[in-house]
Amino acid sequence: METAILSRENFGALFESLNKLGYSIVGPTIKDGAIIYDRLQEVSDLPIGWTDEQTAGKYRLERRTDEALFGYNVGPHSWKKYLFPPRRRLWKANRDGKTLKIETESLPEEKLAFLGVRACEIQAILVQDKVFQGGTHKDPYYQTQRARLIVIAANCTEAGGTCFCVSMKTGPRCTKGFDLVITEILEASRHEFVLEAGTPTGQELLAHLPVRAATPQEEQRVDEGVANAARQMGRHLDTSGIKELLQRNYEHPRWREVAQRCLTCANCTIVCPTCFCSTVEDTSDLTGDHAERWRNWDSCFTMDFSHVHGGSVRSSPLSRYRQWMTHKLASWHDQFDTSGCVGCGRCITWCPVGIDITEETNAIRKSES
Amino acid sequence: MELVDPMCPLPFRVQKVSWENSDVVTLDLVPESSSTPTKFQPGQFSMLYAFGVGEVPISHSGSPTEPSRVTHTIRTVGAVTNAIGKLKRGDTLGLRGPYGTAWPLKEAQGKDIVVGAGGLGMAPLRPILYSIAQEREKFGKVALVYGARDPKDFLFKDEWEVWKKNDIEIHMVVGQSTSDWKGHVGHITTLIPRLKLEPEKTCAFLCGSEIMMRFTAFELEKRGVSKSHISISLERNMKCAIGFCGHCQYGPHFICKDGPVFAFDRIEELMRIREL
Incomplete structure (x- = not known):
């Protein structure tokens, strides 16, 4: 079965099957006025009937007129927090007299299922794959958790207010990096999900679910849905020669202008699904022998x-x-042979003063023409 | 699957503590386990961990052919380096490495060599002198051009005679002279025009402040030395040394893995940009 249909009534079977296969489910849920990613126990944990209204510097939850499960776009969280935790102990050191012993941390054993991963977010995971496991040195935590991951993606059928995945060629349709992809179909009389497997693991999962084969018309609904999201996308970033554009404009006056507005609050880097920078913190206890x-x-x-x-x-x-x-849009290409930007729009939404990466880049480009 | 954690240091024991001057110390370190490798190439660095305080990137300053220990020369300026400076013979610290690119010594064989050091910049350059001494016949004329703030800041003074015996010319300059100083006063750049060198067959290795390296490179260029034959070593904040933490980015480069040693022609343009 290539493409299958799962009814809304049977959606809970997806949770049951994932649990049966040994996965803990993480996905979208409402907390503190936002749709975030957290542990999910049941379908009702999803943000049913809610959407997120986003513009530069603004994010609000709004009630939808329907009961959609995936009727929102992306929130302040990204999946990176599960593969590259915000805070993690790297090792413990013990000093016994003049002997130093270093004890490595144990690696994750839990199998995670990411539910509701958007196309731009899949790309973000693929970008971080290059950072944490694509080079000479590999991050053992990332590598372990990543290998134990099943990705259940969700195609976007509506665009968010700050999205520009079409420009970054990362969405709105999920084309790679998922085990199973869901497209939600919602009409007055029907509420169903089109499921497509992307890997043997996804096929295995599909085999566990009470689904029926999709009709060609239903398959077409997926095309229509993602086309609708692409059409709605309000922002555009011209990426042609973007690396060279920015690297020849390190001294452009626009930087001075944007620096007048930037609060250097770091919000953009924290919400960005690809930002990977970290620092380390050394601690020791009162005995001075355990660090x-x-x-x-x-x-x-x-x-x-x-x-x-x-x-x-x-x-x-x-x-x-x-x-x-310049790192995100230019030097990332030098370092990892890909853009560091996936067009999710989080940095625009969560910037307290609404600085828009597309607008800043376009301004520099425009000044050259 | 057994995964090696590249962030885990290995224990090393302090074998020898030598204070070079009031705030610079050289430590000879021996691994606790004989299976821990100690090999490095001149120009590379390692991360040194002071128990409970933190980790710092420090260049190797010892001989690359020394089989059983590593040597690091450290200026005690911050919390971690001060903790390292308090270590005594027999104490332990953590070490992981070596990391980064090396001085291109192989490419320099058959050529004349200019080693340009500013202050503590002598530390990552010293392994070059050891390597050259091992195979002296493979190199042409070798000149060390060495600048320091004042005479007491010069490092490794007890080895200068050995270097001279190995047919290494030493030219020194201080920024501030003292009553017992009889040499040059000024900047290292003022010594470059006086060097007897054949520019087309000269390779230069520079380490010091960025401004010192940049202007020394310009002086060498004026003499006709090709930019691609000038190597410099850069320094940035570093937390991981393996390309994960992002701190050491320098335009498109990660200093930890694409550097610290760069050919001058690769980064000359970047060095013009303020606060890059």
Whole structure:
């Protein structure tokens, strides 16, 4: 069965099957006025009937007129928190007299199912794969958790207010990196899900579900849904030659202008699904014989980030905003052969002053023409 | 599947503590386990962990052919380096490495060599002198051009005679002279025009402040040395040394893995940009 239909009444079977296969489910749920990612026990944990209204610097939950399960876009959380935890102990060290012993941390044993991963978010995971397991050194935690992951994606049939995945060629349709992809069909008289498997694991899961084969018309509904999302997308970022564009404009006056608005609060880096920077924290107990090393998410917007003896290399907000944006859109290509931006729009929504990465880039491009 | 955690240091024991001056110390370190490798290439660095305090990237300053220990020269300026400076013979610290790119010594064989050091920048350059001494016949003229703030800041003074015996010219300059100083006063850049060198067959290795390296490179260029034959070593904040933490980014480069040693022609343009 290539494409299958799961009814809304049977959607709970997906939870049961995932649990039966040994997966803990994480996915969208409402907390503190936002749709975040957390542990899910049952279908009713999903943000049923809610959507997120987003513009630059604004995010609000709104009641939908229907009971959609996936009727929202992306919130302040991203899946990276499960593969690259915001705070994790790296190791413990013990000193016994003059002997130093270092004890490594145990690796995750839990199998996770990500439910409701959007196309842009799949790309973000693939980008972080390159960072944490694509080079000479591999992050053992990331590698272990990633290998134990099943990705249940959700195609976007409506665009969010700050989305630009079409420009970044990452969505709205999920084309890779998923085990199973869901497209929600919602009409007055029917509420169903079109399911497509992307891997043998996804096929196995599909075989556990009470589904029927999809008709060609139903398959077409997927095309129509993602086409609708693409049509609704309000933002555009011209990516042609973007690396060269930004790298020849390190001294552009626009950086000074955006630095007037940027609060260097680091929100954009924390909500970004690809930002991977971290710092370390060393602790010791009162005996002085037990120490630990922790890794925490960090942001290039802090002064400490670039501190070397004598001060910070990037002390001005200009240099820090420029570092973030040129890294995301330009030097990421040099480093990982991909853009660091997936077009999810989170940095635009969650910027307290509404700085828009598409607008900033377009301004620099426009000044050249 | 057994996964190696690249963030885990290995224990090393302090074998020897030598204070170079009031705030710079050289430590000889021996791994606790004989299976821990100690090999490195000149120019590479390792992460040194002071128990409970933190980790810092420090260049290797010892001989790359020394089979059983590593040597690091550290200026005690911050919390971690001060904790390292308090270590005595027999104490332990954590170490992981070596990391980063090396001085391109192989490419420099058959050529004249200029080693340009500013202050503590001598530390990552010293392994070059050891390597050259091992195979002295493979290199042409070798000149060490060494600048320091004042005479007491020079490092490794007890080895200068050995270097001279190995036919290494030493040219020194201080920023501030003292009554017992009889040499040059000024910047290292002022010594470059005086060097006897054949530019087309000269390779230069520079380590010091960014401004020192940049202007020394310009002086070498003026003499006709190709930019691609000038190597410099850069420094940035570093937490992981393996390309994960993002702190050491320098334009498109990660200093930890694409550097710290770069050919000058690769980064000359980036060095012009303030606060990159």
